[in-house]
Amino acid sequence: MGAPLPRDPIADAQRNWERHGWADVAAPMAAITAVMRTQQILLARIETALKPFGLTFARYELLALLSFARSGALPMNKASALLQVHPTSVTNAVDRLQEAGLVIRSPHPTDGRTTLIELTSEGRTLAKRSTAVLNAEVFGQSGFEAPDVDQLIRILGNFRRNAGDFSG
Amino acid sequence: MGAPLPRDPIADAQRNWERHGWADVAAPMAAITAVMRTQQILLARIETALKPFGLTFARYELLALLSFARSGALPMNKASALLQVHPTSVTNAVDRLQEAGLVIRSPHPTDGRTTLIELTSEGRTLAKRSTAVLNAEVFGQSGFEAPDVDQLIRILGNFRRNAGDFSG
DNA sequence: TCCAAACCCTTGGATGTCCTAGTATATTGC
DNA sequence: GCAATATACTAGGACATCCAAGGGTTTGGA
Structure with a gap:
């Protein structure tokens, strides 16, 4: 800037x-x-780093989360909880990912209120490729010393637990 | 959530x-x-914490910055640099603070390109009151242990320096 | 059984951030 | 002195986040 x-x-x-x-x-x-x-x-x-893939961080996070789900699909409310963002943010991200052909919405088999987000094969491929770039260009060059990384994980982990993010 | x-x-x-x-x-x-x-x-x-004052964090930061300036006024480009946000974000914040009567824009005495942002007395009062609340409700109850606060300042300070925020 | 309460998702609105481009003013160089 | 370049701010657009509210589906207690 x-x-x-x-x-x-x-x-x-x-x-x-x-x-x-x-x-x-x-x-x-x-x-x-x-x-x-x-x-x-x-x-x-x-x-x-994500721009060449047409992804934003919000969309990437959702894509990555789905790629780690065994079935490649998750209910929207589950995604909202795991990503810790407002449900409307997930709706927004899914809209755009769906337009891009990276995910599809499908009805939940037993609960009519719930919508499942499912990774398409294009979505799965893009998740892999974009993760590789993020790992190489951002996480691999964070600028944090290894001991400081551990400190951050510890300090911020305690903070997030105290803030009510998780109980474990 | x-x-x-x-x-x-x-x-x-x-x-x-x-x-x-x-x-x-x-x-x-x-x-x-x-x-x-x-x-x-x-x-x-x-x-x-800021909601009761009709302030957002972006607007508060600008208000606080002005309140620490000797004259209570700063050029917009200076505010942009110190807050480390895009100039258009400052324009946006000033628009809303001005509507609320907390700051006024005034022309720079010698440089016709530059606009000064000046705190009104209402703005100065609100800066004081909102800072007191932030101190009491947020900074005073951060949930970080004192030694961890020092670690964060050190680790993130190094990171910001390496990222080019400042040279000192 | 059945209706109220709870839950899920979406729409619409307000904010903030950034980028790109455009206008106006200064500064620099020929 | 004047043109070219640089700087300052603003307008418009794309995104993301949250909140409030609305419509459909389930659940659970009377």
């Missing part, structure tokens, strides 16, 4: 917080702001 | 990656996915 700033804007914000008498929450503020910015950077890298 | 899942979906994804022969990037994949999900949780908390 632009050239590097001369100083870390988040560290500046942390100093501002301390200067204004909010020293007790300055560090968590900085950590949370850093998470927000890191997500933005990572998302941009992911979207860039 | 729903009840806690019985198992951590990101840990499951990590196992899937390992099972499919991508063990070398499974951990970074999990760490990155965890960052994405953590951001989502934190953003939801922040938006909830």
Whole structure:
């Protein structure tokens, strides 16, 4: 978006917080702001890697999730729960994946309320190919040191458990 | 959005990656996915805390940034650089803050291309009040242990520097 | 049995982000 | 001094996310 700033804007914000008498929450503020910015950077890298496939991260996640399901199909509500996004976001993603011929909707055999999302063979192929690129261009070059990766998994895992994402 | 899942979906994804022969990037994949999900949780908390003020996080960040500027005013391009978002996002936020009477646009005294964003007194008051609530309800109850906060600041700070956010 | 409550998905609306392009103003170089 | 380039902001479009509300299907208790 632009050239590097001369100083870390988040560290500046942390100093501002301390200067204004909010020293007790300055560090968590900085950590949370850093998470927000890191997500933005990572998302941009992911979207860039997926662009040649006509995929966005939201659509990729759904495709990948389906590719790991034994039958290659999942109920929409299940996908919503596992991806931890709003049901309407899944509807949106499925609409576009279906237009692209990567998934199809089919009725649930026993529950008339439920819609199954099923991977087409094109969808399965694209999932494989796009995962290979993501692995090579993003996950394989994350810029995180190996010990820091472990720390992140631990710290954010605890956070997500406390936030009610999972009970395990 | 729903009840806690019985198992951590990101840990499951990590196992899937390992099972499919991508063990070398499974951990970074999990760490990155965890960052994405953590951001989502934190953003939801922040938006909830700001809702009573009619603010979103994007608008709050701009308001807070202005409140720390000595003169209470900043050029839009400067705000874009410091917040590290696209210029059009700043335009969008300023439009809405201006409608709400929290900031005003004024011409730059010497550069006709530049627009200054200036805090109104209402804007300054709201910045103070909303910051107090964010500090109390979000930053003060982040759910991160103090040592983990330091780790996050260090790890994500290194990442952001490597990503070209700042050079310091 | 049968109707109310619960559940599933979709539609429509509000926001935010980015990209591309277009207009206006500054700066640079010949 | 004037044209070419660079910079600043905005308009329009594509996507994603969430919330609120609506219509269809199941479930469960009276």
